[in-house]
Amino acid sequence: MARLKTTRPPLSASGEYVAEVRGHSRSFGKTQVLRSIDLAVRPGEFVALLGRSGCGKSTLLRSLARLDQAPADEVAINGRTSVAFQEPRLLPWRRVHENVALALLNTPERRERDQLAEQTLAEVGLSEKLGSWPRELSGGQAQRVSLARALVSNPSLLLLDEPFSALDALTRIEMHQLVIELWRRHSMAVLLVTHDVDEALALADRLVVMDEGRLAQSWQITQPRSDRPPSHPEIAGARAEILRALGVKPTPPNPNRNPLNNALNNRNQGAA
Numbered sequence: 001m002a003r004l005k006t007t008r009p010p011l012s013a014s015g016e017y018v019a020e021v022r023g024h025s026r027s028f029g030k031t032q033v034l035r036s037i038d039l040a041v042r043p044g045e046f047v048a049l050l051g052r053s054g055c056g057k058s059t060l061l062r063s064l065a066r067l068d069q070a071p072a073d074e075v076a077i078n079g080r081t082s083v084a085f086q087e088p089r090l091l092p093w094r095r096v097h098e099n100v101a102l103a104l105l106n107t108p109e110r111r112e113r114d115q116l117a118e119q120t121l122a123e124v125g126l127s128e129k130l131g132s133w134p135r136e137l138s139g140g141q142a143q144r145v146s147l148a149r150a151l152v153s154n155p156s157l158l159l160l161d162e163p164f165s166a167l168d169a170l171t172r173i174e175m176h177q178l179v180i181e182l183w184r185r186h187s188m189a190v191l192l193v194t195h196d197v198d199e200a201l202a203l204a205d206r207l208v209v210m211d212e213g214r215l216a217q218s219w220q221i222t223q224p225r226s227d228r229p230p231s232h233p234e235i236a237g238a239r240a241e242i243l244r245a246l247g248v249k250p251t252p253p254n255p256n257r258n259p260l261n262n263a264l265n266n267r268n269q270g271a272a
């Protein structure tokens with residue numbers, strides 16, 4: 001009897017998703033780190049990826065960023081991706097605007113590169129630091145430059161690998177606001193890797209929990225971002241479930257979420 005060859009349908013190239021991951025596995029030596037991951041990110045969607053340390057979040061992000069070779073039938077990206085990491089990773093021997101312009105290697109015209117870098121640095125509020133050296137920046141400013149460098153190429157998917165975790169609480173809140181503003185303005189999708197459940201609940205449309213290389217559970221948040229107090233039933237309920245999925249004892253919500261909600265409320269006058 002002839003055996004039917006089973007071929008998987010190709011990953012979407014239709015533009016329905018900016019990133020589509022299907023049955024993606026990855027091992028380092030004998031250690032399997034990603035186990036048949038399925039994940040699709042829609043244009044403009046804001047997804048937060050949570051999980052215990054070592055569960056494979058950064059490895060998945062690297063596959064999406066094409067920093068690691070992933071088989072084309074497991075990971076498909078429609079459009080451009082760019083990444084910002086926990087550390088800003090700026091070149092210390094290049095001035096701020098050069099660090100940003102360097103992300104535009106495919107733009108041949110130097111003047112265009114400079115203009116775009118300048119424009120994007122203005123968007124992150126750093127116009128006055130164009131000619132500074134990275135060593136002259138605060139941690140928060142350096143992280144803004146890193147964001148500008150990721151944004152300048154106008155990605156359809158921005159990958160953020162714990163970009164706020166080294167910042168103090170106030171700077172973090174400012175960065176949250178900034179990321180939401182930039183996300184809206186650029187109409188891009190964002191995949192944020194974070195350990196902070198409250199941060200994820202404040203920012204994302206969808207929260208996905210990873211466990212030992214698998215996507216364990218996900219939550220869609222329908223409450224508008226501008227109105228997500230920790231006491232809201234949807235937010236409180238998702239928080240309790242996510243902490244349970246992470247195997248963490250419930251803790252009181254981070255009170256720093258309120259300033260974000262308030263600030264977003266003030267700026268966006270109730271926009272979702």
Ligand SMILES: Nc1ncnc2c1ncn2[C@@H]1O[C@H](COP(=O)(O)OP(=O)(O)OP(=O)(O)O)[C@@H](O)[C@H]1O
Nearest residue numbers: 028029033051052053054055056057058059060195
């Ligand atoms: N290049 C590599 N070579 C060997 N092992 C690796 C490599 N990169 C990651 N790993 C291993 O893969 C596992 C998952 O790492 P990964 O950085 O993806 O986890 P993570 O969930 O992002 O962790 P964290 O939250 O601590 O950043 C870890 O056990 C790590 O040691």
